[in-house]
Amino acid sequence: MTQPMARLRRKAADNLLAYAFLAAGLACFALFSWYPLVRGIVLSFQQVNFVTDPWWVGLDNYRALFDDPLFWTAWRNTLVFTGMALVLGYALPFAVAVLINEFRHLTGLFRVLVYLPVMLPPIVSVLLWRYFYDPGDGLFNTVLRGVGLPESQWTQSPRTAMISLVLVSTWANMGGATLMYLAALQGVPGELYEAAELDGASVWQRLRHVTIPQLRFVLLVLLLLQIIATMQVFIEPFQLTGTSSPDTITVMVLIYRYAFTVNNDFGLAAAMSVLLFGVLGAFSALYLRLTRNAD
Amino acid sequence: MTLTAPPPTRVTPPATAPARRRPRASGPRTLISAADLHRHRVAYLVVLALTLVAFCLVFLFPLYWMASGALKSPQEFAQNPPTLVPHTVHPETYATAWDSMRIGRYFLNTVGYALGAWLVQLTVAVAAAYALSKLRPMFGRVVLGAMLASLMLPAAALLVPAYLTVTDVPLLHVNLLNTPWALWLPAAANAFNVYVLKRFFDQIPNDLLDAAAIDGAGRLRVLWSVVLPLSRPVLGVVSIFAIIGTWKDFLWPLLVLQDPDAQTLSVALSRLANTSQVPPTQFLAGLVIASVPMIAVFLIFQRSIIGGLSAGSLKG
Numbered sequence: 001m002t003q004p005m006a007r008l009r010r011k012a013a014d015n016l017l018a019y020a021f022l023a024a025g026l027a028c029f030a031l032f033s034w035y036p037l038v039r040g041i042v043l044s045f046q047q048v049n050f051v052t053d054p055w056w057v058g059l060d061n062y063r064a065l066f067d068d069p070l071f072w073t074a075w076r077n078t079l080v081f082t083g084m085a086l087v088l089g090y091a092l093p094f095a096v097a098v099l100i101n102e103f104r105h106l107t108g109l110f111r112v113l114v115y116l117p118v119m120l121p122p123i124v125s126v127l128l129w130r131y132f133y134d135p136g137d138g139l140f141n142t143v144l145r146g147v148g149l150p151e152s153q154w155t156q157s158p159r160t161a162m163i164s165l166v167l168v169s170t171w172a173n174m175g176g177a178t179l180m181y182l183a184a185l186q187g188v189p190g191e192l193y194e195a196a197e198l199d200g201a202s203v204w205q206r207l208r209h210v211t212i213p214q215l216r217f218v219l220l221v222l223l224l225l226q227i228i229a230t231m232q233v234f235i236e237p238f239q240l241t242g243t244s245s246p247d248t249i250t251v252m253v254l255i256y257r258y259a260f261t262v263n264n265d266f267g268l269a270a271a272m273s274v275l276l277f278g279v280l281g282a283f284s285a286l287y288l289r290l291t292r293n294a295d
Numbered sequence: 296m297t298l299t300a301p302p303p304t305r306v307t308p309p310a311t312a313p314a315r316r317r318p319r320a321s322g323p324r325t326l327i328s329a330a331d332l333h334r335h336r337v338a339y340l341v342v343l344a345l346t347l348v349a350f351c352l353v354f355l356f357p358l359y360w361m362a363s364g365a366l367k368s369p370q371e372f373a374q375n376p377p378t379l380v381p382h383t384v385h386p387e388t389y390a391t392a393w394d395s396m397r398i399g400r401y402f403l404n405t406v407g408y409a410l411g412a413w414l415v416q417l418t419v420a421v422a423a424a425y426a427l428s429k430l431r432p433m434f435g436r437v438v439l440g441a442m443l444a445s446l447m448l449p450a451a452a453l454l455v456p457a458y459l460t461v462t463d464v465p466l467l468h469v470n471l472l473n474t475p476w477a478l479w480l481p482a483a484a485n486a487f488n489v490y491v492l493k494r495f496f497d498q499i500p501n502d503l504l505d506a507a508a509i510d511g512a513g514r515l516r517v518l519w520s521v522v523l524p525l526s527r528p529v530l531g532v533v534s535i536f537a538i539i540g541t542w543k544d545f546l547w548p549l550l551v552l553q554d555p556d557a558q559t560l561s562v563a564l565s566r567l568a569n570t571s572q573v574p575p576t577q578f579l580a581g582l583v584i585a586s587v588p589m590i591a592v593f594l595i596f597q598r599s600i601i602g603g604l605s606a607g608s609l610k611g
Contacts, residue, residue: 017514018432025423025489026438032481033445035465036456043456102327103343110346111601112594113354119593120358121543123561124582127568128361131575137375139360146376171353179601190324197328206326232451234546239565252451252546259455260550269455277452284447 040277043270054267061271071272073246074254077162078231081250084166085230090223093174097181098211111182115175125172126239130155133164133240155240158247165236165248173229177222184218185211217290224287228280251276358586365389365580372576385576392580396573400556401563402584408548408559409541411475412482416537417530419483424492425518429504439493442486450547457481458550477551482541488533495529496522535596542589560585 019026044061046054065071100110117125132139133154141151155164192210201209212219234252241248243257251272259269332339364372365388367381393399423442427435461471461481471477499522507517523530548559555563564581567573573581593600 014430015432018426018430018435021422021426021430021514022432022438024419024483025442028419028480028484029442029445029486031460031464032457032484033448033453034441036453036460037448039459040453040456043459098326099342099346101325102332103346104329104332105343106347110350112597113350115601116354116358116590116593119539119589120586121545121561121589123545123565124585127564127578127582128357130568131364131579132357137373137377139377142376171357185325186323188325193324193326193328203326211326228449232449234451239568255451255454256546259458266455266459273452273455277449280449280452281447284449288443288447 040270040273043267044274046267046270048266057267061267064268065271065275070246070249070254074249074251077237077248078233078250078252080162081166081169081233082227082230084163085169085233086223086226088166089170089174089177089230090226092170093177093222094181094219096174097178097185098207100178101182101185111179114178117172118175120172122172122235123239126168126235129168129171130240155248161241161245161247165233165240168240169230169233169236177226180218180222181215184215188214221287221290224283224290228283228287231276231280358590361579361586362583365392365576365583367576369574369576388576389580389584392573392577392584396567396571396577396581397563398560398581398584401558401560404558405542405560406588408475408478409538412479412541413534413537415479415483416485416488417534420485420488420492420533421518421523421530423489424496425522427489428493428496429499429501429517429522430514439489442489444486445484446486454546454550461551472551473554473557478541478544478548481547482537485537488537491529491533492526495526499525531596532599535592535599539589539592539600 043054045056045058047057047060048054096114100107100114103110120128135141135151135153135156138154140154144151152160155161188211192214193206196206196210232252233250234256237243237245237248237250237253238256243249243253243261249257255269255272255276257263258265258272363381366384366386367378368383368385371378371382393402426432427439432438461477463470471480503521504517507521512520543561544559545561545565548562549565552558552562555566558566560581564578564585567581568578
């Protein structure tokens with residue numbers, strides 16, 4: 001009779017202790033992750049003015065979004081950015097990793113070099129490239145002039161602004177993907193190449209039929225990561241072209257603009273965030289599923 | 296790609312760096328065989344040299360341009376075509392930038408935020424991971440699941456509600472704007488840290504902990520004297536990523552640190568770029584000062600960082 005009671009009491013004490021250890025973590029997650037998720041969704045149906053309490057407006061925020069031409073521009077720009085960043089930021093690291101992996105010398109140095117820009121604070125990369133992009137005597141135009149090519153307005157022309165943003169972003173971020181490809185390439189069994197070669201496969205065929213299928217999983221995961229990351233692009237358009245340029249305004253910049261600059265409309269910004277979350281949540285769920293199963 | 300944290304996959308303990316450098320001649324077989332490479336030695340060396348030049352030009356030269364540009368006189372900087380090596384060297388530009396742009400203040404702010412974020416993140420994550428891994432409370436799996444689910448939330452989606460939370464914390468009704476806690480507390484809600492630490496703690500045999508308990512050590516003592524010393528490698532990886540993360544962060548500090556006196560170096564540089572008429576050489580010096588600690592961290596902890604990334608990546 002007393003023994004089960006004592007065991008129960010010990011179990012309760014153990015649980016209490018465990019939750020004491022968990023308390024700080026639970027509080028932080030509750031305050032800055034779980035509660036904001038709920039509040040964000042609620043907020044998207046509300047109007048906030050900080051004088052009175054928030055009031056319900058139903059779908060008004062969403063309607064206002066769909067009526068705002070900037071909303072569509074921001075989504076189009078974001079998709080263009082993500083698309084170009086996929087072509088560049090997805091293919092380039094792969095090509096670079098395959099190339100470096102063939103080298104028998106200096107591989108450590110190559111890794112350090114390609115990862116160096118990743119370590120810079122992103123705002124530094126962007127502000128540095130602002131000097132390169134300067135339409136007057138910027139470094140890029142000086143070089144173009146030097147080799148007799150036409151100069152460009154870079155970030156200041158609607159035609160080249162977006163690709164300019166993609167270029168900085170790729171430069172600053174490609175190191176991470178490159179290192180992950182390199183790690184994966186080390187895991188490709190050498191016998192497969194051996195066998196393919198015996199069967200008369202050329203280098204390209206080996207790349208096509210051995211390397212790429214072997215890296216399929218990593219390629220897929222990095223595709224998802226790249227989509228999730230680039231759809232949240234902020235610093236590049238914010239700093240290089242500002243929050244009001246319709247040529248480069250992106251979803252994140254528009255959220256910032258709704259909430260913190262022009263409108264100060266938190267409900268509108270929350271509605272936009274919910275839509276972004278809806279799109280990205282699908283990719284994130286897929287990513288988590290894939291990587292959890294890999295364990 | 297903007298990887299703020301390494302992907303939450305298998306940083307299985309101990310996260311020691313895998314062989315960073317491949318053995319020279321007899322490495323594992325790759326796309327092109329060693330024999331073929333040897334036969335086309337000249338072509339190989341040419342491609343290697345071209346790649347080296349391209350890498351230096353693309354990844355190193357911008358940094359050199361930044362650091363050397365800050366050393367030039369303002370007249371020389373404005374000169375066209377630009378000079379490759381500064382004709383006159385003005386290291387005092389760095390000192391001027393440190394004072395006149397108040398880089399010193401922002402630098403110290405950022406150091407303080409980074410150290411605090413490191414301490415808070417580590418304390419919160421270690422305690423939570425220890426509880427989930429070794430104390431195994433009721434609903435522990437639910438708690439871990441709820442934490443991991445937050446990895447699915449893009450930071451962007453929480454921006455506005457998290458900002459409102461900081462301006463008026465529920466229940467406590469305090470305003471954390473322009474205080475370090477506005478950076479530290481949200482950073483502590485990091486599921487990646489909890490997950491990696493828990494996975495590592497799971498590998499520590501319970502017998503070891505029981506032995507310590509029999510010797511009279513309490514739960515806290517076991518954590519401090521047995522678990523933590525064994526966990527140095529993983530604590531190192533988490534620490535490095537915590538510090539780098541704070542140093543590189545921009546959007547969140549931009550929102551919650553609007554008072555210039557409280558700003559991080561990144562936010563201050565962005566503000567100064569938009570508002571003030573600082574001479575470009577001084578501004579470049581500011582950019583260099585913001586980069587140096589990160590590059591130093593990278594060069595010192597290269598192995599852990601690259602190893603952590605590689606170990607965190609995925610085998611197909």
